[in-house]
Amino acid sequence: MNLRIVLLVALVVGIAGTMIWVSGYLGDEVPLDAVPAFHGTTVEPEPVEPSALLSARSREPGAADEPSGPTREALRGTFTVRGVVSAGDGSPLVGRQAFVELFGATKREVRVDGTGHYALADLVAGRYSLTFRARGCETVRLELALDGRGRVVERDVQLERHGLLLVRMSSTEGEPLIEALKRRSAGLGNTIAAVATVGTPPTWLADFPTQGQEFHYGVGTFTTRRDPSIEYARNFAGELTVTADPPYFVAAVFNQAVLARHRVVEGQDAVDFILGLDEVLNTLAVVRARVVDAESGDLLRATPMVARSVQMPGFRHTSGRGEVEWKGLWAGKQLLRISATGHARWSREVDLKPREVLDLGTIQITRGKDLVVTVLGPDGRPVAAAFVVTPIAPDTGVAQSDLALAAGSNAAGTMRVRSLEPVRYLLHTRGQRALASGPIIVDMSAGPVSDLVITLKAATRVTIRPGAGFRWYRLEANGHPIQNGIPLPRGFSIQLVPGSYELVLGDQSGERERRKFEVGDSPITIE
Numbered sequence: 001m002n003l004r005i006v007l008l009v010a011l012v013v014g015i016a017g018t019m020i021w022v023s024g025y026l027g028d029e030v031p032l033d034a035v036p037a038f039h040g041t042t043v044e045p046e047p048v049e050p051s052a053l054l055s056a057r058s059r060e061p062g063a064a065d066e067p068s069g070p071t072r073e074a075l076r077g078t079f080t081v082r083g084v085v086s087a088g089d090g091s092p093l094v095g096r097q098a099f100v101e102l103f104g105a106t107k108r109e110v111r112v113d114g115t116g117h118y119a120l121a122d123l124v125a126g127r128y129s130l131t132f133r134a135r136g137c138e139t140v141r142l143e144l145a146l147d148g149r150g151r152v153v154e155r156d157v158q159l160e161r162h163g164l165l166l167v168r169m170s171s172t173e174g175e176p177l178i179e180a181l182k183r184r185s186a187g188l189g190n191t192i193a194a195v196a197t198v199g200t201p202p203t204w205l206a207d208f209p210t211q212g213q214e215f216h217y218g219v220g221t222f223t224t225r226r227d228p229s230i231e232y233a234r235n236f237a238g239e240l241t242v243t244a245d246p247p248y249f250v251a252a253v254f255n256q257a258v259l260a261r262h263r264v265v266e267g268q269d270a271v272d273f274i275l276g277l278d279e280v281l282n283t284l285a286v287v288r289a290r291v292v293d294a295e296s297g298d299l300l301r302a303t304p305m306v307a308r309s310v311q312m313p314g315f316r317h318t319s320g321r322g323e324v325e326w327k328g329l330w331a332g333k334q335l336l337r338i339s340a341t342g343h344a345r346w347s348r349e350v351d352l353k354p355r356e357v358l359d360l361g362t363i364q365i366t367r368g369k370d371l372v373v374t375v376l377g378p379d380g381r382p383v384a385a386a387f388v389v390t391p392i393a394p395d396t397g398v399a400q401s402d403l404a405l406a407a408g409s410n411a412a413g414t415m416r417v418r419s420l421e422p423v424r425y426l427l428h429t430r431g432q433r434a435l436a437s438g439p440i441i442v443d444m445s446a447g448p449v450s451d452l453v454i455t456l457k458a459a460t461r462v463t464i465r466p467g468a469g470f471r472w473y474r475l476e477a478n479g480h481p482i483q484n485g486i487p488l489p490r491g492f493s494i495q496l497v498p499g500s501y502e503l504v505l506g507d508q509s510g511e512r513e514r515r516k517f518e519v520g521d522s523p524i525t526i527e
Contacts, residue, residue: 077150082119085112085132088160098134098159126467132157136164136241139221163242166270167194167222169252171277192254192280196220196242201251201258204331204354219244256331257283257354285352287326289360291338293367300365302340307347307402331356335402344368344421347403368419371442372450373427375409377435378457382413385456386431389417392424392441392480399426399480406430420444426480427454434459438497439477457497461523465491466505470512474504491525 085098098112102120112118112134123146130142137159146153169192195201196219220242240250242264251261252273259279262271291302299322306326318325324338331354338346343365350358377383390404409415422445429436435456442449466473475483477499496519503526505513517526 077124078121079123079125079146079150080119080121080152081123081128081130081144081146081155082117082152083155083157084116085118085134085157085159086116087137088158090158098132098137101131101133102128130155132159134159135239137161138241138243162220163244163246164269165196165220165240165242165250165264166237167240167250167273168237168270169273169275172274192252192259192275194220194222194238194240195251195253195258196240196244197249197251198244199249201249201261204257219248220250254280255283255354259283281328283331283354284327285329285331285354285356285358287329287334287336287350287352287358287360289324289338290322290362291324291340291346292322292362292364293343294364295367300340300343302338302365305337305339307335307337337403338363338365340365342367342419344419345403366422369422369444369448370450371415371417371420371425371444371448371452373409373415373417373452373454375413375415376453376455378455380455382411383409383435383456384411384413385409385415385429385433385435385437387415387427388430388482389420390426390480391421392426394423397479399482401481401484422447426482428477428482429456432493432495434495436495436497438499439480439482458521459495459497460519460521461493462496462519463491463493463523463525464503465525465527466503467527470505471507473506476502476504 081102085100098116099109100112100118100120101107101109102123108120110118110120125146125148128144128146130144131139132142133139140157140159142155142157144153144155198219220240222240223238242248246264246266246268248264249261250264250271252259252275259275260273262273264271289304291300292298293300301319301321302324303319304324304326306329318327326334326336329352331352333349333351335347335349344367346363346365348360350360352358371389373387375383375385386406386408388404389407390399390401392399405417407415407417425442425444427440427442428438436459437454437456440452440454442452464473472486473484474481475494483494498519498521501517501519503515503517504511505515515526517524
């Protein structure tokens with residue numbers, strides 16, 4: 001027992017001595033409880049209010065809060081956009097299917113949670129477009145520019161509540177409209193829309209009056225959906241969020257044509273459209289023409305095509321001896337083409353109306369001109385290479401990229417392009433190859449060309465990092481487009497021969513920036 005007491009006293013004295021030594025080592029100004037917890041001391045965190053975790057504190061809409069201290073965003077150089085989405089009357093949007101969609105360097109959509117909060121994390125610097133939408137509410141779009149160090153950006157939005165109208169569409173044939181359209185191989189999908197108007201809608205959308213008149217068109221947003229609770233669950237159905245007060249009109253619209261309309265009064269929450277399938281399909285346009293040889297006047301067997309259009313799947317373009325017909329065309333501008341053996345390709349842009357039957361009359365096609373090119377490498381030996389051959393519009397002097405042709409040379413270095421129009425053409429290599437050529441202009445108006453020699457050069461790697469917020473790019477050389485596409489968020493690389501170029505960047509609103517640059521023998525980066 002005495003031995004145990006002695007050992008216990010020694011242990012207490014030892015611990016006390018150690019604590020005194022630590023206190024003396026740290027200095028008198030440092031209290032013992034400030035020593036880091038590596039000796040086993042438990043440090044209790046300060047209490048945090050749940051509202052702070054949810055960022056639900058009171059703030060003005062659109063205000064930006066800078067967090068104190070180094071945040072995760074600042075350390076990683078990224079941004080987090082967050083906020084609260086509420087109705088205009090201050091009530092929460094719980095259960096109202098609220099979403100936030102972001103478009104820029106990345107495209108993302110998040111659902112607003114049950115407390116009305118949203119968060120978009122890990123965003124890089126750049127320009128973004130935020131779209132806030134909720135069932136039965138107006139849609140709000142905000143432009144957002146993120147620059148500087150990474151941080152948290154607060155954006156609160158209030159959405160005004162509007163009327164919500166259920167729209168159902170079925171066919172007169174006694175079957176669901178969508179199934180009837182599929183049976184006819186029309187491929188219409190969800191292209192029939194419901195349009196709200198203040199005033200009786202006209203025959204087609206092109207006749208809607210402009211702003212400044214008492215007639216207002218498009219005072220609503222139509223969203224298609226499939227809902228088992230709807231009486232005709234397999235029918236075409238959707239919800240129309242209307243910004244106008246009743247009474248107003250709702251029109252079933254396809255291909256800009258008004259198929260039917262209903263007047264909606266106070267207290268009405270649904271409308272039903274019963275549509276004839278033939279009536280829907282007859283809104284599509286038809287174009288006819290006769291094709292003859294420009295020199296002899298003989299009828300030609302030609303193939304009609306559509307170079308730039310959203311024509312209907314399942315509607316064939318027919319061709320007989322000297323007669324061509326385009327069927328199932330959407331209203332609006334279409335670029336029609338005709339191809340006939342041994343003749344130059346014909347093209348023309350037309351502006352069609354719903355249900356229009358357009359007769360182009362007699363089209364005279366000239367005999368085509370052949371282009372023969374010899375392609376050599378830097379050492380003078382024949383090489384195989386891929387090219388793009390693009391006609392230059394005589395009126396604008398700019399290459400028409402939507403009429404470009406793909407061509408290429410064989411192992412013997414010979415490239416033959418047949419039946420070209422008597423106009424100027426822009427030639428350049430395509431693909432990411434070590435050997436390339438700059439833009440070359442060939443004039444075919446005087447006749448066939450068979451003595452053109454193209455010598456490829458060593459290409460330089462060019463990395464383009466346009467930044468966020470751009471939806472498309474176009475690369476130009478000497479004022480002519482030579483490449484276009486969708487820019488990648490973190491950049492992309494191309495192979496170009498030394499020379500002068502211009503990068504055109506744009507978004508859904510159109511062209512936004514132009515950047516000129518020079519390419520030499522060394523790799524470069526365009527930012």
